[in-house]
Amino acid sequence: MREPDVPQAHSTAALTTAPPALRRGACPSLDEPMQTGDGLLARLRIPGDHLTPRRLQAIAETAARYGNGQLEITARGNLQARGLTHQTAPRFAEAIETIVPIERGLVVETPPLAGIDPLERADPRPxxxxxRARSVAGLGPKVTVIVDGGGQIDLVALGADIRFSAISPDHWQLSVANTPVGSVATASAAAAAEAILTLIAAHGEAARGRDLPPEVLRQAVAAHLTGTASPSPRPATSAIGEFTLDQGFAAGIALPFGSIDSDSLIALARSALVLGITDLRLAPHHALLALAADPAMLAAWIEAAANLGFITAPTDPRGAVSACIGSEGCASGHLAARSLAAGLSEHHRDLLDGSITLHVSGCAKGCAHPRAAALTLVGAEDNCALVLNGLAGDMPLAEIASARMESALTRLTRQRLPGETTAACLTRLGASTIAGLFRQE
Incomplete structure (x- = not known):
């Protein structure tokens, strides 16, 4: 189903029923906005991740009017607007409500091509x-359920409190946090999810799936299990590229470092309109998909996206780099993270061969990549710190001036043997040798 270009009437009751903290501070009709170094950040949960080009254009124009015009698609495929203030955020929220409905309640995620992907084992939407229909009170806002049909674009790389991975149309593999639990029949899967969510809620609003004692969890879902845990690991898929659907085709691009300015996003939406593309979908890993019956339309849209600076190829080295806005837009940043990341992506393509992830963070909070990365560069007051296989806030392996980072990475690249991946090279060298390469004058 495609969205209509003209939004349907949508209730703004949330504007008057929001908790007092929201009414004081900002975006009562959206997810509670977060204070960042460049103002308030508002996250938009779009139902089904579906947008028309007109709606995407209107959202980008609204973000420029009430914020700083910087938009992001998150690793989970949510749309974010940056640079709002306590004065403009309520007006932004009201304007967004006239453009597109905003999803609230329990976060239940499905892949962006759910139900139209010929390779998925089961349609996860039902x-x-x-x-979603089984309401459980007392859950924290970060509790997330993933229902993954296992198609061309999966959600393997995303964390979840509860995960259902399709085995067949009639059975799902159930995991809680990172613990495989067993298989459940489709008919009882929602009841199993409700039982687990009830347990999480009983531990308080701060509780997550990882906090459940294993013996309590197993007892709660025992009646729903049809088999033992039998996880089948598979590499995470990319949303960048071309995909064949049950009817038609899809093409995916990504935002460089997860962020783009409103003018570029408006231009991309307009190009879709001109080409006759009516269906856009937010996708995980900072991506955006366009759907059409004619692959030539999608090829032209991809070309337009490339000209606007979007990532259009899975081999683009920027796809292996995470970077926050840094000192260019955040008071907490000690490093122009995205500018540095752009330069490193351009000059060190050999190093960014797809076997590692590079995280460039303006400070030790590591907002752009809250997971471990092979290499993390962290801005500090007087220099730049290197963290190996860790988080931005971990103990650094070495510290050097940011101006020397280019030469340090060049020295590291020169250590690679013919045919060796960067990941293999880092493992072979070890921490002490890598630290020496970065400290070398």
């Missing part, structure tokens, strides 16, 4: 809807 189960996702059944789980």
């Amino acid at each position: 189960l996702a809807s059944a789980i």
Whole structure:
């Protein structure tokens, strides 16, 4: 189903029923905005991740009017607007409500091509809807359920409190946090999810799936299990590229470092309109998909996206780099993270061969990549710190001036043997040798 270009009437009751903290501070109709170094950040949960080009253009124009015009697609495929203030955020929220409905309640995620992907083992949408319908009070806002049909674009790389991975149309593999639990029949999967969510809620609003004692969890879902845990690991898929659907085709691009300015996003939406593309979908890993019956339309859209600076190829080295806005837009940043990341992506393509992730963070909070990365560069007051296989806030392996980072990475690249991946090179060298390469004058 495609969205209509003209939004349907949508209730703004949330504007008057929001908690007092929201009414004081900002975006009562959206997810509670977060204070960042460049103002308030508002996250928009779009139902089904579906947008028309007109709606995307209107959102970008609204973000420029009430914020700083910087938009992001998150690793989970949510749209974010930056640079709002306590004065403009409520007006932004009201304007967004006239453009597109905003999803609230329990976060239940499905892949962006759910239900139209010929390679998925099961359509995850009915189960996702059944789980949403089972309301459980007392859950924290970060509790997330993933229902993954296992198609061309999966959600393997995303964390979840509860995960259902399709085995077949009739059975799902159930995991809680990182613990495989067992298989469940489709008919009882929503009840199993409700039982687990009830347990999480009983531990308080700060509780997550990882906090559940294993013996309590197993007892709660024992009646729903049809088999033992049998996880089948698979590499995470990319949303960048071309995909064949049940009817038609899709093409995916990504935002460089997860962020783009409103003018570029408006231009991209307009190009879709001109080409006759009516269906856009937010996707995980900072991506955006366009759907069309004619692949030639999608090829032209991809070309337009490339000209606007979007990532259009899975081999683009920027796809292996995470970077926050840094000192260019955040008071907490000690490093112009995205400018540095752009330069490193351009000059060190050999190093960024797809076997490692590079995280460039303006400070030790590591907002752009809250997971471990092979290499993390962290801005500090007087220099730049290197963290190996860790988080931005971990103990650094070495510290050097940011101006020397280019030469340090060049020295590291020269250590690679013919045919060796960067990941293999880092493992072979070890921490002490890598630290020496970075400290070398």
